Amino acid sequence: MFSDFIHQFWPSTIDGLSLGAVYALVALGYTMVYGVLRLINFAHADIFMVGTFAAMWTVKTMGVSNLGGFALVGAILLSALVAGTVSGGGAVLLELVAYRPLRKRGASRLAALISAIGASIVIEQLFATIVVPKVFGLPKEGGKISQAYHFVHRTNVIDIGPIKVANDRLIIFVGAILIMIALDQFVNRTKLGRGIRATAQDPESAVLMGVNIDRVVTATFLVGGVMAGAAAALYYARFEEAWYFAGFLLGIKAFTAAVLGGIGNIRGALVGGVVLGLFESYGSSLFGSQWKDVVAFSVLILVLMFRPTGILGESLQQARA
Amino acid sequence: MTGVASKRTRSRFSVDPVRDRWESAPPWARWVVYLLLVVGALLLPAQGIGNIMAPPESDWPTMLSDQIGIYVLLGLGLNVVVGMAGLLDLGYVAFYAVGGYTIAIFATKYHWSFWETLVLAIVTASLAGVLLGAPTLRLRGDYLAIVTLGFGEIVRVTANNLNYVNGPRGIQGIPHPPTLSEWTVPGLDVQPFKYGLLDSRPYYYLLVFFIVVAIVFVKRLERSRVGRAWASIREDEDAAELMGVPTFKFKLAAFAIGAAIGGSGGVVFAAKQTSINPGSFTFMVSALVLAGVVLGGSGNIPGVIVGAFLLAWLPERFRGLSDYRMLIFGVALVAMMIFRPEGLWPSRQRKAELAEGSGGMGSMGAEVAGPGTAAEVTE
Numbered sequence: 001m002f003s004d005f006i007h008q009f010w011p012s013t014i015d016g017l018s019l020g021a022v023y024a025l026v027a028l029g030y031t032m033v034y035g036v037l038r039l040i041n042f043a044h045a046d047i048f049m050v051g052t053f054a055a056m057w058t059v060k061t062m063g064v065s066n067l068g069g070f071a072l073v074g075a076i077l078l079s080a081l082v083a084g085t086v087s088g089g090g091a092v093l094l095e096l097v098a099y100r101p102l103r104k105r106g107a108s109r110l111a112a113l114i115s116a117i118g119a120s121i122v123i124e125q126l127f128a129t130i131v132v133p134k135v136f137g138l139p140k141e142g143g144k145i146s147q148a149y150h151f152v153h154r155t156n157v158i159d160i161g162p163i164k165v166a167n168d169r170l171i172i173f174v175g176a177i178l179i180m181i182a183l184d185q186f187v188n189r190t191k192l193g194r195g196i197r198a199t200a201q202d203p204e205s206a207v208l209m210g211v212n213i214d215r216v217v218t219a220t221f222l223v224g225g226v227m228a229g230a231a232a233a234l235y236y237a238r239f240e241e242a243w244y245f246a247g248f249l250l251g252i253k254a255f256t257a258a259v260l261g262g263i264g265n266i267r268g269a270l271v272g273g274v275v276l277g278l279f280e281s282y283g284s285s286l287f288g289s290q291w292k293d294v295v296a297f298s299v300l301i302l303v304l305m306f307r308p309t310g311i312l313g314e315s316l317q318q319a320r321a
Numbered sequence: 322m323t324g325v326a327s328k329r330t331r332s333r334f335s336v337d338p339v340r341d342r343w344e345s346a347p348p349w350a351r352w353v354v355y356l357l358l359v360v361g362a363l364l365l366p367a368q369g370i371g372n373i374m375a376p377p378e379s380d381w382p383t384m385l386s387d388q389i390g391i392y393v394l395l396g397l398g399l400n401v402v403v404g405m406a407g408l409l410d411l412g413y414v415a416f417y418a419v420g421g422y423t424i425a426i427f428a429t430k431y432h433w434s435f436w437e438t439l440v441l442a443i444v445t446a447s448l449a450g451v452l453l454g455a456p457t458l459r460l461r462g463d464y465l466a467i468v469t470l471g472f473g474e475i476v477r478v479t480a481n482n483l484n485y486v487n488g489p490r491g492i493q494g495i496p497h498p499p500t501l502s503e504w505t506v507p508g509l510d511v512q513p514f515k516y517g518l519l520d521s522r523p524y525y526y527l528l529v530f531f532i533v534v535a536i537v538f539v540k541r542l543e544r545s546r547v548g549r550a551w552a553s554i555r556e557d558e559d560a561a562e563l564m565g566v567p568t569f570k571f572k573l574a575a576f577a578i579g580a581a582i583g584g585s586g587g588v589v590f591a592a593k594q595t596s597i598n599p600g601s602f603t604f605m606v607s608a609l610v611l612a613g614v615v616l617g618g619s620g621n622i623p624g625v626i627v628g629a630f631l632l633a634w635l636p637e638r639f640r641g642l643s644d645y646r647m648l649i650f651g652v653a654l655v656a657m658m659i660f661r662p663e664g665l666w667p668s669r670q671r672k673a674e675l676a677e678g679s680g681g682m683g684s685m686g687a688e689v690a691g692p693g694t695a696a697e698v699t700e
Contacts, residue, residue: 117654
């Protein structure tokens, strides 16, 4: 057990970091929506799922295979752009249809949560029954498209003793960090970002100060959706599969990451994602991969027992973001 | 109570007139209605009703016992946690699973009888509730939601991985409950106390019995000091604590009682199916039961029963739509929440709370009382 762990330490670390980066990107969507609306956006997981299909569609349309080096970076970038656009649009549409009417009626958060679960079912079923058969010509039920359109030729780009980093892992990690830096700048430096922070802190005062709440909410969903789309493209480069139900587990992991880092806190999402990714990865080398979900959720419960507001605390409100 | 009742809103689909009649009705009239409701529930599996309620290819009594009855029982249990104490539990299926696995293990490996395992399952499920609650109930709202969700997944994945319970294949050969009596209802072809393979009706009657017991139990609690403590926690936990309500203790009690009801549902489910596997205990069950509670009217027992009934019944009834039924179901869920966010049949108190403020669960942020919203909420 422990010899496995020591033997597998570096590969586990690298896998954990790249998986954690994907969790962190998806967690950002949860955390920002939560910061602004105090809502667990359950359908965010399915926005991510939509992104994986968009990325697969891009790869299918480009008709490429066995890419390496800069061609691979370019292909992932393109699929991230397509997936980001589709997911961002989807997230905005989701807010308009499923949340805005409730918000206008002053519905409770519980009602919004049920609406989110309903929207999540709708998106999943749309893909299971219409998109997958019509666009990809695959059977309705199951519909897990595994290794169908693979385009990555994996080589080790870093090779220092025991540390071997494959190109896809490196691109995922670096890409995710760059996107998060961009988001951090957006939230802290732009006018709209200030509006988001103001709304998270105190919606009523924000309105009085002239913040357009509806625009802030739309922007929040758009940014969250784009992140999820980008994360989906990176995820697709790593696992090369798409499934209409794929969002579920990844979504609850990403939400776990958001809570772990301190929900509403953008840097917390990064910390939470990476911590969760690493623990999951180490957990599977210690106890076997079938236990990795149990390890992930146990870490969550343990952390919250001692730090009830997550590792970095809740702070989208506190201007630091 | 009278203060809030007098300024309540009257919407077009309000049940308030009925409620006023009900509240002024003499006790004997209420008992007659209770009796009629129980008789109605017992007559529900009749063929004539089944012809309308069930699609042609399905067996109506089986729908009642395998889906509707179970969901109503689970809805009542979750209502204690969500509707009464205002704790968001997204992993309720875990307690249902604990109940099911308790009977599966003790009946097949140690040959306990149904009734013995029932008691044991209720105890283990409420212990599981305390076990989950003790470290986590100090957390607020959404943290609790994700932790309970995680706990639900931990239970399912653990059942899936343990060889002791046969992993994904699950446990087979769980005995049916022992036959209590061979008595046949005169004039009808049904033996209500004979639990066999062919007839689903006895299980349904058993569930009706459980449901009635749960209703009486929960209703008594609601009217007691415990229920008042839950309401105060739901409305404002800090204020409740300051007023001397031991909030942690009562939250733990809500978890344990909700879990016990969920566990009893799991026992009947396992005994009816004679086999269980982890696939029956997914997050979707938690989500659907919660949706039933909220759809019906969180906190109001008749509402919760209606909501859980609809949620279990609709997808089964429209099996004919096959591929698209879940899609339509999701659309219906969103539409319901948009047009009636307080649920189909909300309790009067909850409605007043919603009109006054957050309704316990808190409202969404960025929901500022603009010209339109303020008028609509408080009217």
